[in-house]
Amino acid sequence: MPILVFAEHHNGIFKKSTFEALSYAQDLAHASKSIVTAVVIGQVTSQLSSLGAYGANSVISVLGEGTDFFTTEAYSEIIAAEATKINANTLIISNTYCGKSIASRIAVKLKAGIISGVVELPKSDFSVKKTAFSNKASVMVRLKSDKKVFALVPNSYEVKTYDLSPSISESTSNVNAATIRTKSINISKVSGKIPLTEADIVVSGGRGMKGPENWGLIEELAQLLGAATACSKPVADMDWRPHEEHVGQTGITIKPTLYIAVGISGAIQHLAGVSSSKVICVINKDPEAPFFKAADYGIVGDAFEILPKLIERTKQLQA
Amino acid sequence: MRILVCLNVVPDTTSKITFKDNNTKFNNEGVQFIINPYDELALTKALELAEQTQGTVTVIHVGLIDSEPNIRKALAIGAHDAIRINTEPKDALFVATQIAIIAKETPFDLILTGRESIDFNGGLVCGLLGELLNIPSINVATKIECHQNTITATRDIDGGKEQLECSLPCIISAQKDLCEPRIPNMRGIMAARTKTLTIREAVAENDYSEYIAYELPSPKQGVKMIDASDAGQLIDLLRSEKKLI
Ligand SMILES: Cc1cc2nc3c(=O)[nH]c(=O)nc-3n(C[C@H](O)[C@H](O)[C@H](O)COP(=O)(O)OP(=O)(O)OC[C@H]3O[C@@H](n4cnc5c(N)ncnc54)[C@H](O)[C@@H]3O)c2cc1C
Ligand SMILES: Nc1ncnc2c1ncn2[C@@H]1O[C@H](COP(=O)(O)O)[C@@H](O)[C@H]1O
Numbered sequence: 001m002p003i004l005v006f007a008e009h010h011n012g013i014f015k016k017s018t019f020e021a022l023s024y025a026q027d028l029a030h031a032s033k034s035i036v037t038a039v040v041i042g043q044v045t046s047q048l049s050s051l052g053a054y055g056a057n058s059v060i061s062v063l064g065e066g067t068d069f070f071t072t073e074a075y076s077e078i079i080a081a082e083a084t085k086i087n088a089n090t091l092i093i094s095n096t097y098c099g100k101s102i103a104s105r106i107a108v109k110l111k112a113g114i115i116s117g118v119v120e121l122p123k124s125d126f127s128v129k130k131t132a133f134s135n136k137a138s139v140m141v142r143l144k145s146d147k148k149v150f151a152l153v154p155n156s157y158e159v160k161t162y163d164l165s166p167s168i169s170e171s172t173s174n175v176n177a178a179t180i181r182t183k184s185i186n187i188s189k190v191s192g193k194i195p196l197t198e199a200d201i202v203v204s205g206g207r208g209m210k211g212p213e214n215w216g217l218i219e220e221l222a223q224l225l226g227a228a229t230a231c232s233k234p235v236a237d238m239d240w241r242p243h244e245e246h247v248g249q250t251g252i253t254i255k256p257t258l259y260i261a262v263g264i265s266g267a268i269q270h271l272a273g274v275s276s277s278k279v280i281c282v283i284n285k286d287p288e289a290p291f292f293k294a295a296d297y298g299i300v301g302d303a304f305e306i307l308p309k310l311i312e313r314t315k316q317l318q319a
Numbered sequence: 320m321r322i323l324v325c326l327n328v329v330p331d332t333t334s335k336i337t338f339k340d341n342n343t344k345f346n347n348e349g350v351q352f353i354i355n356p357y358d359e360l361a362l363t364k365a366l367e368l369a370e371q372t373q374g375t376v377t378v379i380h381v382g383l384i385d386s387e388p389n390i391r392k393a394l395a396i397g398a399h400d401a402i403r404i405n406t407e408p409k410d411a412l413f414v415a416t417q418i419a420i421i422a423k424e425t426p427f428d429l430i431l432t433g434r435e436s437i438d439f440n441g442g443l444v445c446g447l448l449g450e451l452l453n454i455p456s457i458n459v460a461t462k463i464e465c466h467q468n469t470i471t472a473t474r475d476i477d478g479g480k481e482q483l484e485c486s487l488p489c490i491i492s493a494q495k496d497l498c499e500p501r502i503p504n505m506r507g508i509m510a511a512r513t514k515t516l517t518i519r520e521a522v523a524e525n526d527y528s529e530y531i532a533y534e535l536p537s538p539k540q541g542v543k544m545i546d547a548s549d550a551g552q553l554i555d556l557l558r559s560e561k562k563l564i
Contacts, residue, residue: 010478015477181455197478
């Protein structure tokens, strides 16, 4: 049962979530004695063969019409066509905005069952764990269809290294660009910053930060730690921070290895977006703040005294 | 312009999530069900667009009779009519398949869904339905504007935003910030009583998935408190104990 992985890249550089998807696929392939094919759409600057180190047995590079930039329509058509060619019956796609928008269309094209929000390897009966109730629970779902599409949540599976020298082949896209009905007019990327959904470490501020003028402290700590910044809903609602940073039930769901929350009370709707972080640190001046119940480390104190201390200690250790 | 809004009904965001029958079923005892928050945005946006174009808004829900108060609420907010497909919604593909049957009978110019249902967090119906109907799909839109035969939309992409132009018909999923949700007023509530709610029976189709068991996250080991006077120790612990930084 060949496994296909959509090797997402950004400006020609493979994403970490792609390496996670490949490792996931290779571990799944190993259990079922099959092979992993990575499909790369468009030009990349990274070496195609480098994907072998993360679990690809073979790599298909697809070029031609509709491959220059991402569109949901063209990319789903291309992946479905490649899956059919190699007779793939399991597809692993990252549960990113881009990945999810094509995963569902591909599933219909291939008459496959689909599960999104996947966080673990499937069991032998193809039941797999997915997040549910906005991270307040998880559910085991079994797919009964012959073909299966899994959308794997970034930061859920460890990147591993394999010693594989993948075979590389080229393929020409089957897309007729004239049939693509959506046209991209403009893309604005939040430049220079680590996308929140892909960040390993996130430093986040709430209403306890008092005002946007104080975010320098959050940003400085984040920069020292190589972290992305986030915020609670009221902070985004008051325009202290851009809405792209709002995490929680109605914002983005994140799963970093480390989440540092400063001046955030820990309302249930906030926790929904961050509770599956591996380690949570909470800084709050109120010892009764509910967030402490969900924390691994806590400091009761004033953010404006604590943050400078954390910044200073980080600088010392990095010196 | 004829607009279809896909409406799901989900446990209120503050609900305590528990399970029963040996963790095989969601325990809905004492749980209040609401219109999925993203679908509320989709509905409001649909009403705004319909007002601009002298159009109509139909809401569609796949689910059992218990959902009717929330469907009536959607009518009270301003939807013109509603369809309920009377069956247990098994999974996203099943739901999309049922809705596709209706949407093929009476074509719509625009279909709106929520970004995801906050119970199973699938985020799949938009793309599935788009493909089933062979129309373009745009996920997680924070802005939608209607023109003659096209729409422009802004959607979230990984690490940024993309502005798109798309021909009609198409399907779009609503992300927060799309609009401010409307709440029903007294006149709307009165009017909703006489609006049409059509009940349709489901067509049996694709039985691809099975929800086996639920699990609550394992409770935290307990928080380790660090004294504020020695806050820097947190950084040391994250380094030595957790090897995170
Ligand atoms: C349907 C719905 C959806 C929602 N979705 C979300 C969501 O997605 N994300 C989200 O975040 N919220 C969401 N909320 C809102 C949520 O319920 C809370 O109101 C919100 O998370 C509170 O934000 P906060 O913790 O920043 O502010 P507050 O609750 O005001 O908490 C501020 C905290 O800062 C502490 N503090 C104050 N001063 C200092 C200081 N000097 N130093 C240290 N600590 C200090 C206080 O002790 C307090 O605990 C939602 C609510 C609803 C009803
Ligand atoms: N049972 C349902 N009936 C009608 N629409 C639904 C149903 N389930 C999901 N949807 C729509 O599909 C969107 C995404 O749902 P999901 O793919 O389940 O996360 C929701 O926001 C709704 O707009």
